[in-house]
Amino acid sequence: MLQAYINTPLGIAEINGDENGISSILAFDEGKTVSTTIPSELQDAVNQLQDYFDGKRKDFTFKMNPSGTEFQKKVWKGLLEIPFGKTLSYQEFSIRLGDVKAIRAVASANGRNPLWIVVPCHRVIGSDGSLTGYAGGLWRKKWLLDHENPVKQQSLF
The missing domain is CATH 1.10.10.10 (Winged helix-like DNA-binding domain superfamily/Winged helix DNA-binding domain)
Incomplete structure (x- = not known):
């Protein structure tokens, strides 16, 4: 599982996923270090989240792969x-x-x-x-x- 941490207006977002899609995005107030490099499999999700926070995006199109019932x-x-x-x-x-x-x-x-x-x-x-x-x-x-x-x-x- 690949992982990246990005800064958002709501704290640090942890993005987890792989070639099958993004499995989780979590928020943290502190205790995480922003990633200096983003794995290519996560880059689209990172870009779309940044666009959302910049007011340029209303929905998300990257591949999702959450685990659940x-x-x-x-x-x-x-x-x-x-x-x-x-x-x-x-x-x-x-x-x-x-x-x-x-x-x-x-x-x-x-x-x-x-x-x-x-x-x-x-x-x-x-x-x-x-x-x-x-x-x-x-x-x-x-x-x-x-x-x-x-x-x-x-x-x-």
Whole structure:
């Protein structure tokens, strides 16, 4: 498994993968050193993540290869269908996946998403609009949703 660390506005991102695709992207506050060289198998993912943070990209096209159960992969595939700049509640998302009663299982699979940002689990929120649960920390979830929000709040002063 190849690995690279890059700087992002949300901390250090660890990108793991090989010729079969990217298997995980994780976020760290500290304790990781930014890579001086990027393996060619990871370069496309690195470039696309940098474009995302620069506001030049809304979706990702590099090959993904996350490990998970069939149910988790179904949830992660469903997350890819939530448009940039939009959110869904866990209940709405469960209904889209075909089972309103699966909210807890969907939330659990969402929380185990190994592809930070790329598979946009940050776009799933509480029914009341609250920023519930996010493995990377709620401050990162808020930042990502603000970054993707097409309507930017203007300052009066």
